[in-house]
Amino acid sequence: MSTQPDGDGAPPNLFAVAARAGVSKSTVSRVITGSPHVTKESVAAVRAAIAELNYVPNRAARSLVQRKSHTIAMVIPERTAEFFADPYFAEVIQGAALHASSTGYTLTLLIESEANPDKTRQFLTGGNVDGALVLSHHTSPQNYAEVSPALPVVFGVRPLQPTSPAVHVVDVDNVEVGFRATRVLIEAGRRRIGTITGPLDTAAGIDRLEGFHRAVAQAGLGGDLVEQGDFTPGSGTAAMQRLLERDSTLDAVFAASAQMGSGASTYLRDRGIPVPQAMALTSVDDNFFAASQFITTMDLHTAEKGAVMVDTLLALVQGRDVPLITTIHCDLVERSSV
Amino acid sequence: MSTQPDGDGAPPNLFAVAARAGVSKSTVSRVITGSPHVTKESVAAVRAAIAELNYVPNRAARSLVQRKSHTIAMVIPERTAEFFADPYFAEVIQGAALHASSTGYTLTLLIESEANPDKTRQFLTGGNVDGALVLSHHTSPQNYAEVSPALPVVFGVRPLQPTSPAVHVVDVDNVEVGFRATRVLIEAGRRRIGTITGPLDTAAGIDRLEGFHRAVAQAGLGGDLVEQGDFTPGSGTAAMQRLLERDSTLDAVFAASAQMGSGASTYLRDRGIPVPQAMALTSVDDNFFAASQFITTMDLHTAEKGAVMVDTLLALVQGRDVPLITTIHCDLVERSSV
DNA sequence: CTGAAAGCGCTTACAG
């Protein structure tokens, strides 16, 4: 007695579509799964019925029989969550979510509680997801390497220690990132170059510093002016001050994050030190911290990285062979700080 | 022949647990669902078997029979996604994800593609999720109000236009937010007060401006110094400049976001205008933009808002009665900008 | 309190 064609109450199921299209459930299923063994006429009839009924397949039923959840988890350890304010993570997640939806997979956000890490691992290994993306600077990937044989896992950061078994990683080459960002300063004629590093217990922090050291060494310059930050603007300000106190002839700084670069830039402005005339500056990551301070920076293609992480994971899920390391390219974005 | 007790291959199912515990599948199911009609002995036996086998219930099977996905979606329209860099969204999402996981529900991130909005709505109404959280300043909630009878939906922002049917909203009272942030300036003795608004096609922008107007009117002050921004730091800098050009006697500014406040603060510093001596400043949202510039600001308890959105949605999902509007309290955080 | 049976909505061999 409803005016709506699809009736009220329960949503239409395969059986309803089959009845309307005048075929069997098997045929409807074949059309939906894209099987080639169906006549054009049947395909057309089924498609029409699906459209008329506004039919959407039940994921639970499909998952049950296929033993696939069509869901992937994005695991964000709680400590990283504190750093959620870092645009970097938001951008990776956005890139991953956007791409996942285009593949028919669903992205579940899983914040790993430090109080109860077993809960997260149980969720992951309990067949709720087909694979997991792990984003973290700190958490030991060894924990996940262990679930890895049971569940495909892709990391967004290279592990600090080699894991066993080895894990799949998608990331930029942070040594290259540090090298190129430092080279720019050298090519601009700077001779007394310092660096504000990220935390030196993170792969990104360590590798970018290594890149810095290689670049200055290659140019025959000193690599002694190193101050550590924690990727936040405030730490950049403080490190900039320390650097200047250590050597007043400093004429260039490579900051290992745009946030720290912006903190350094703020300090320089407050002290009336003109950029780039008296001090050249480069940083890492192209976000509004870099943009608003006009800092020449390395674009890490972070959203793309999120998408590639999804692709890599899905390849693994489908049993395809994937190299252990996928490197995301990086680019120099020139602004007015050099 | 495996040394592991849980064998290899397929994960243990209900049947395996039942066999090990020496009871029927029905009894195991009752223990898992928390039915009271089970003897203590049976409960103990089943729990032991579950622990020994490391059994995790299959969500797909449960969803299929219960017609519940135990999943809720966080819908982020693409336009909002551009603003993903705004710590505000990250914080809401984090709060929601953390709380959802503690309730046994799974949070799926759904980025609404502008190219194909039907896809998102189809996913939502196709029985894939039990409810949806919608976060957006711009998107017309009317679109979602329409799916609302079929699917519980909770909004993080009040709709600009009344919708039909009315939708559930969880948000701070932005009029109060604007009022209080302006009052602080008045109480500090400022007489010539301007405001940098958010976009005036958003509820937050409109309501915070309304709060500003009420406060200055109540104090018998003028409410003419209004410049619009878009919540970003850059727009705050530009608006601050326009305000100063319009009236050089300006002695206080209420910025409707911490990002804009920080942009304004940057401008003031560059011009050598001391804060708070020559210019007092307040803003909205307590994040590192406010903290790093020492701005007195309104704490919107954003992570808590995410959690409350989840609670509200789950109440709706469970058929409980929920008020249409849930107001999150806000607090003043005093720093040195006033 | 407990168990056997039916069924949730799909997919997948198996015949034809």
Place this chain on the structure above:
DNA sequence: CTGAAAGCGCTTACAG
């Protein structure tokens, strides 16, 4: 190419 049947792993009345 197509359909009837079995089964994925649970939960839920229904008897007992």
